[in-house]
Amino acid sequence: MNRRNWISKATLGSTGVVILPHLGIAMPKTNLGDTYLRLASNENPYGCSEQVKKSFLTSATAINRYAFPAIPELKIALAKRFQLTAENILLGAGSSGILEAVAQFMLQREGDVTTATPTFDILPSMLEKFGRKTHYILLKQDHTLDLDAMLAKTKEHPGLVYIVNPNNPIGTVVASQELRQFITEATKYSHVLIDEAYLEFCDNPESMIDMVINPRVMVIKTFSKVYGLAGLRIGYGFAHKEWANELEKFMIFAGLPISSPAFSVATAALDDQNFVDFVVQKNTESKAIVVETLRKLEIDYIPSQTSFILFDISKYPTEFMMDMKNKGILIGTRDYLGKKWCRLSMGTVEEIKEFTKVLTELWKA
């Protein structure tokens, strides 16, 4: 199921609010191309680099062609970059495309899903629609994954463990050594899928990609976040070739749903580390501005290792999301631990200054 379908299936709540059931996140209803400040969907506010834009425009001259030759080329580029072979690489129309294939894979076999709550749950939600059981394990008090409880659950109900690290919508990360130990143990019972959509934003990003030497481990990543290509729809993943082969059976000519411009652009984006460094640095600056404001206003928040932050709006007297929307700003909201939280995606430094100004006005009103 792609994002368009989620949105068309989303519930239209009162006062123009769209509830995305799979994400458990409420967002104000809007159309693309509007003039809102969009701080609700964890998009990259800096767009993409000049180099990437150029490659997009060049690729426009070849949109009459299928992307067949580009598929192995990108796989080889990714394999080289991450020191694996092309057989370990999976490509999808966004990492959601790969999640769809994992859902299909799971539906062909026995087994339950174990994941955290809250987390990015489109995969478990999709499987649940087909009657597949998901065990949601509440985060620990420090808002990080409860890996011990997840291990105990998957031992009892083997199948698939889906881990989003750093976790969306919470923004916390688990220590890599703990995660490695968990993967080693959990794969004795289940397949383990690690979603690293936001890893680049962490202070000390440590990927689990090297663990795909284990036939039951997969890591997925995306060009949608730090690379700024959400609208282009391209994501990638790494698995042992046995699992990668199995998954490709559920993908039509694996890679074909991805458009040819997406291939050129993704290849150019991979080569543009300066842009990635720039985005990460600006994201840190924006977060620092938000945190300073939250502290001043004495608003509780969860320290974030990502491009978004969760803060407590339970004490806000009216509908925070609608008040923000009326001021031209889109944010998401989320229920967690019996409280209402705002999930704020980082904008540019200027956008975030605008947001904190409005937040301060509303909070003090």
Ligand SMILES: Cc1ncc(COP(=O)(O)O)c(C=O)c1O
């Ligand atoms: C944790 C996580 N994984 C996967 C995705 C899917 O992203 P895409 O399909 O754009 O790669 C998202 C999107 O927000 C996400 O937050």
